[in-house]
Amino acid sequence: MMLKKLLIIGFVWPEPKSSAAGSRMMQLIETFKSVNYSITFASTSVKTEHAFNLEGIGISQVKIELNHSSFDKFIKALSPDVVLFDRFMVEEQFGWRVAKQCPNACRVLDTEDLHFLRKGRYQAYKDEVHFNKSYLFNDIAKREIASIYRSDLSLVISELEMEILKNDFKVDNTLLCYLPFMLDEIQKAMTEVLPKFEARHYFIFIGNFLHEPNYNGVLYLKKTIWPLIKKKLPNAELHIYGAYTTQKLQQLHNKNQGFLIKGFVEDANYVMQQARVCLAPLRFGAGLKGKLVDAMQNGTPCLMTSVAAEGMFGSLKVNGFIEDSPEGFANKAVEMYKNEKLWDKKQQNGFYIINKRFTKEIYQKKFLSRLEETFTHLNGNRLNNFIGQMLQHHTMQSTKYMGKWIEEKNKII
Structure with missing residues (x-):
């Protein structure tokens, strides 16, 4: 069985001519399009002049609001099979709403790169010391690893980052999918x-x-x-x-x-x-x-x-x-x-x-196969991921009420 409806919640609108992250997003979109997904791309961000025209390739574009219950109505009506979060910050903001409104949707996190690794290296550089584990286990890591556990599948772009997640943070391999750049063969x-x-x-x-x-x-x-x-x-x-x-x-x-x-x-x-x-x-x-x-x-x-x-x-x-x-x-x-x-x-x-x-056909096939497998065993995988359930529970309590408080506060303003 192949899934058919995808919602991508983007940190920004894709800009493939501006950044590797934009190119990566377009590669993911192309992969889903190759098996005829109906795709909606939503973001809270403002579009720039460099943003790719997604509607030109048949993708619906929706502007969404942060900390607003209008998103709940929107996603419930859309009822996607798969929700792709573009970076962990987006999963933090919208993951609990997705879990509540569409509990049967497969939640996929595209890490882009490990933000906590980048942050830790930057701090070590500023401190003028060699990078070590004390820089790896930073506050961003606590948030990003939690996001990985709450998601059904996380896409990791680098083999080294796969090793860090498995060895240093003991993340189970069933939650991770190595997915590098997917590129056309050079003839x-x-x-x-x-x-x-x-x-x-x-x-x-x-x-x-x-x-x-x-x-x-x-x-x-x-x-x-x-x-x-x-x-x-x-x-x-x-x-x-x-x-x-x-x-x-x-x-x-x-x-x-x-x-x-x-x-x-x-x-x-x-x-x-x-x-x-x-x-x-x-x-x-x-x-x-x-x-x-x-x-x-x-x-x-x-x-x-x-x-x-x-x-x-x-x-x-x-x-x-x-x-x-x-x-x-x-x-x-x-x-x-x-x-x-x-x-x-x-x-x-x-x-x-x-x-x-980086052969496109190979990694597209591997990813789609892994996604279907994850969706097929969604309930069993979630039962085996108690840490994810626990984090989802606490996020639902804290983020949910913080979001609701901000929404009420905005109404007063």
């Missing part, structure tokens, strides 16, 4: 029309600048890494692209240094194909990095830190180099920029990684 004919080494002329960094690791990475490039590269390649340029460039980011622009803030780009593939080397010197973060996927798909070798590379390559050869020291990072970046033979080899690694580790 040989596609690789042959990409610009060659000699036709590419700059370094590139790309990312959404609402995301702190990206801004920090650009700052690290500006202050530490780029001067080292520039010393050996005086004519080199670094082009920095991304949505939501702030004033403080724009202030880093310096034409004389070849450090060029370009801002939002409509076609990330085009600018990536013109670049010779992609730089990803991220010092904290979590999940899989969309910028590395963009680079591999467009035949652009990468220099990256171990945080940036995490979960991407498995046991396969990297599409560039992983370097955590600024000197090592800069030296390898220069070497790859100058050495065509090495560049060609690393480019081929990238194509192989995409085809070997």
Whole structure:
């Protein structure tokens, strides 16, 4: 039996041209569409100019309100088979309402990445110490792990994050589903029309600048890494692209240094194909990095830190180099920029990684099969997940009454 009605509650409206999270959401939507789900996407957020036109692909769009009983009426009337929460904060806000109004709906959490891991790494970075378990078990972890237990199935994008959930937090495997990026296979004919080494002329960094690791990475490039590269390649340029460039980011622009803030780009593939080397010197973060996927798909070798590379390559050869020291990072970046033979080899690694580790058809099939299995055994799974029942009970009591109090307070205002 295949389920047919899906409600996605989005933290934001999907922006696939702005962020990896937006691309990920579109991949999930495509997966559900491939088996003819009727899909409704709802969000409390305000749409930006970069939001994807979901109605154009046959998906209903609904604006919902936070802490408002109108959602209860809306979801009861819709009566979805599956509800997908986009990040744990959304499950916190709406999960108890879904459980009450549609108890038989399968509740799926897309973690995007583990927020508590990103938060813990950021704190360790600020404290100037090595990341350890004391940074892992933070307050965000308590909320996010609770959300995973309350959900029937949680989608985890990285193998390392699967290991953290199973080993450090003892989350049962029945609650988790490894689901990385789901990408089209790169055909040989596609690789042959990409610009060659000699036709590419700059370094590139790309990312959404609402995301702190990206801004920090650009700052690290500006202050530490780029001067080292520039010393050996005086004519080199670094082009920095991304949505939501702030004033403080724009202030880093310096034409004389070849450090060029370009801002939002409509076609990330085009600018990536013109670049010779992609730089990803991220010092904290979590999940899989969309910028590395963009680079591999467009035949652009990468220099990256171990945080940036995490979960991407498995046991396969990297599409560039992983370097955590600024000197090592800069030296390898220069070497790859100058050495065509090495560049060609690393480019081929990238194509192989995409085809070997992120094949769309394989992961779509695995996920849909796992979802159907979860739905079939929904009651039994919930009975076996007492921690989830307990957390759901306490959330119903606390969040429910807090939500109702806010709703009443808003009426008075």
